[in-house]
Amino acid sequence: MKTINIPKLKEIVGENNVKDDPADLFIYGSDASVHRAMPWVIVRPENVEQVQGLMKFADEEKIPVITRGSGSGMCGQTVPSQGGITLDMKGMNRILEINPPDVYCRVEPGVVDDDLNLALKPYGVFYPPTPASSRTATIGGEIGNNASGVRSVKYGATRDSVLGMKVVLPGGKLISLGTRTRVEATGYQIHKLIVGSEGTLGVVVEATLKFVPIPKFRCLGMANFDRLEDAGHAIADIMAGGIIPSMLELVDNVAIKAVNKTMNLGLPDVEAVLLYEADGMVKEAVDYEINTMKNMCEKHGGTGLQSSYDAKERAKIFMGRKKLFPALSKFSELHASTSLADDMAVPYSKMAEMARTIHDVAKRNNIIMTAYGHCGSGCMHTKILMETSHQDQWESARRAVAEIYEYVRSVNGTTSAEHGIGLSKAAAFKAEKADSLELMRAIKKAFDPNNILNPGKLMDAPDDWVTATDLRYIVES
Amino acid sequence: MQKRKFELNHLLKWRNTLDKCIRCGYCYEHCPVFKHTRWETDAPRAKLIMLYGLLSCQLEPSKYMADKIFSCFNCQQCVAACSSGVPLTEIFADARADFVNTEFDTTGTTSVTGSGCGNCLTCVRACPHDARYFKDGHIVTDSIMCQSCGICTSLCPNQSVSSTHTYGTDRVYLNRLITDFLQKQEAKVIVFGCNWSYYPDLQSSSYDTESSSYIPIYEKPDPEYKILITMCGGRLTKPLMLDPFLENAWGVLVACCPEGECENDGNLTSAKRVKALKPILSSLDINPDRIELVNIAHGDKAGFQKAIDNFMEKIKTLGPLVDERSMNQQIRNTKYSTD
Structure with a gap:
């Protein structure tokens, strides 16, 4: 560990914005992934000038800088695998401007997604990427990750909503990127490159985001399928059927069993449940879209079809999906729910096969896995339920993850749809993007010649995620 | 020990x-x-x-x-x-x-008895969690039982009960927010809410001292009233409820949980205090209707907003505090001169 000049850091950001107690370092050493490592110090800047000062200092001293929002990432993006300064951006959480006539807002990176949406609500608009973690995720973290969520099938991911940004580069230079207009054809759109760069290219200190009108009508439907493949065919037909759902979610049998076991919601014991939603300003249009989806489900053997515009009824229908996380955590006393190979995307026609493959892989490797996800975006989520203290379970997980990604590549899918790469998915990412890795390294070098920004991630992360850092669990050998 | x-x-x-x-x-x-x-x-x-x-x-x-x-x-x-x-x-x-009782033992947000304690046992009797007791001539806190509700801190006649860490729930901090807000031109009313009756939000995440920007909160702040959230209505002392009037607030609204829904009975304590303050306000030439208590069920945001809107309407009818006090003074002067 390199000795850091703490007084100098305090001089830059103020006495109260630096922490280095072992307990603090331990806390900031993990996120929602399986990884764990210790930063050397935590710094919480309050303004752009302080970020510039820090980046100048860190670049001169060649100290790693790991930018962090709420630490809710699931792949170890903010785990400081090479130590360094953890830059906590939650201190910069102001909404700087809401501009309805020009349909954009400007925010600091520490603004929490839900807070932004509550501030936008009086204007009748919303910021659409909305990941499941929107209650805690910051805009900065979402930009780093190119986050998306259940409604991204219609409204796109973070990259689609970012018009521009201000970024501090290593050395402390502040640059403005992008525009405040809806379209741009003015050279390289570097701000789009920063989105999804996982803190490896610069520190985002301000973002210009576009928003969309809150739809007046929203209708949610549900269909049960005795065969997973039938649900898969319904998904493919819906997405090719000339409509754009605002949500299309698949829940598999393992997840249904988990929800029924722990929550007693009485979901039907079928192989798959499909949740489909349409929204819009005109009811007839929403009716048309919902009926189209209903017909597609019926055509492929969907039963128990129901739908509702009523908010309470919709909440009831969505309850099973909403309670999936806690249900999986409570599935058994022995098993913990881990985020591994948890957000790949495959072409629509392969969704059912993907889910089936996940079940086969789990069975073959003696672990429990569930498949659910935003199939409207082609995204399949999984959770691996395992006895985390058993070394052999990690070996099984390692094999399972490799097998799943091999399948994903074989059907022209992608390693990550939402959660990013970080440490957990580096091997699969490198295999998928082999042709462009050298270009990516060149880009990284252009932004960050001294490699201080989140080093050892993405293309530079170790291939074996199990040993990339310490695991955050106590594993008995 | x-x-x-x-x-x-x-x-x-x-x-x-x-x-x-x-x-x-x-x-x-x-x-x-x-x-x-x-x-x-x-x-x-x-x-x-x-x-x-x-x-x-x-x-x-x-x-x-x-x-x-x-x-x-x-x-x-x-x-x-x-x-x-x-x-x-x-x-x-x-x-x-x-x-607890190790070399690392500390007090955090739990209550601590200061040197001015007169051993009156008011806090012991009032503690809803049986966390305070008399031992070896002193009143002490069981820091495992203590739920940091703060009822004892508001009751001590000698003001000898406090917490080491208050996280924005102490009178000094709240007073600063009250003063900052009431100095603004359109500011009229302070609304005290409890963390349960109007969940969520402590004001600490929403202070809006910046002129051209604001920190994310659950709604855009209304320039005419400011919501200050304490952990429990029972923490609101009478002086704290009167403080806004010293800054010429037009009114004070206190929101607590409905009867039977506060595990600290802080809502009852608060109701008694508001009732006791009304005659005090009258004696100061201030219309007692300028302070009011409402019961809001947990998470009833709509009910809370309605109560605020109703109170604001009433307060606007009553007008500014300064005008009322000077008018009452004029009436009294007239009365004395006539006598």
Whole structure:
């Protein structure tokens, strides 16, 4: 560990914005992934000038800088695998401007997604990427990750909503990127490159985001399928059927069993449940879209079809999906729910096969896995339920993850749809993007010649995620 | 008192449960302590990670760590928000049990008896959690039982009960916010709410001192009133409720939980105080209707807003406080001169 000049850091950001107690370092050493490592110090800047000062200092001293929002990432993006300064951006959480006539807002990176949406609500608009973690995720973290969520099938991911940004580069230079207009054809759109760069290219200190009108009508439907493949065919037909759902979610049998076991919601014991939603300003249009989806489900053997515009009824229908996380955590006393190979995307026609493959892989490797996800975006989520203290379970997980990604590549899918790469998915990412890795390294070098920004991630992360850092669990050998 | 050696005892049974925490962080934004400091290390998840460090022998126990464990208002919002069903506050209570009476023992947000204590036992009788008792000639706090509700701090006639850490719930801090707000041109009313009757939000995450920007809050702040959230209505002392009038507030609205819904009975205490303040306001030439108590059920945001709107309407009819007081003074002067 390199000795850091703490007084100098305090001089830059103020006495109260630096922490280095072992307990603090331990806390900031993990996120929602399986990884764990210790930063050397935590710094919480309050303004752009302080970020510039820090980046100048860190670049001169060649100290790693790991930018962090709420630490809710699931792949170890903010785990400081090479130590360094953890830059906590939650201190910069102001909404700087809401501009309805020009349909954009400007925010600091520490603004929490839900807070932004509550501030936008009086204007009748919303910021659409909305990941499941929107209650805690910051805009900065979402930009780093190119986050998306259940409604991204219609409204796109973070990259689609970012018009521009201000970024501090290593050395402390502040640059403005992008525009405040809806379209741009003015050279390289570097701000789009920063989105999804996982803190490896610069520190985002301000973002210009576009928003969309809150739809007046929203209708949610549900269909049960005795065969997973039938649900898969319904998904493919819906997405090719000339409509754009605002949500299309698949829940598999393992997840249904988990929800029924722990929550007693009485979901039907079928192989798959499909949740489909349409929204819009005109009811007839929403009716048309919902009926189209209903017909597609019926055509492929969907039963128990129901739908509702009523908010309470919709909440009831969505309850099973909403309670999936806690249900999986409570599935058994022995098993913990881990985020591994948890957000790949495959072409629509392969969704059912993907889910089936996940079940086969789990069975073959003696672990429990569930498949659910935003199939409207082609995204399949999984959770691996395992006895985390058993070394052999990690070996099984390692094999399972490799097998799943091999399948994903074989059907022209992608390693990550939402959660990013970080440490957990580096091997699969490198295999998928082999042709462009050298270009990516060149880009990284252009932004960050001294490699201080989140080093050892993405293309530079170790291939074996199990040993990339310490695991955050106590594993008995 | 002789300190015992720190040993992991009560915490041991939670080892597997700590694995259940998927570290999603959903507990953050619900925690009043985190909302005040905005340091991740003060969030409920951080407490769990710290305890995990202890249990896995990766962290040594320390006073710093104990201070975080004892800093919790037991509002249970983290438990309700937990996506994995982890019983956080039960775990924190067991962590306290392991830290208490060791060299690392500390007080955090629990109540502390100061040197001015007259041993009147008011706090002992009033504590809804049986956490205060008389021992060896002094009143002491059982820091495992204490829920940091703050009722005792508001009752002590000698003002000798306090908390080491208040996280924006003490009178000095609240007074600063009251003064800052009431200096603004359109400012009229202070609304006191409790963390349960109007969940969520402590004002600490929403101060709007910047001129051209504002910190995210649940709604855009209304320029005419400011909502100040305390942990429990029972913490609102009479002087605190009167403070806004010293700054010429047009009115004060106090929102508490409905009868039978406050586990600290703080709503009853608050109702008594508001009732007692009305004649005091009258004697100061202030219309007693300028202070009002309303009962708002947990999470009833719409009901809370309606109560605020109604009160604002009434207060605007009454007009500015300064005008009323000078008018009353004029009437009295006229009356005296006529006499």
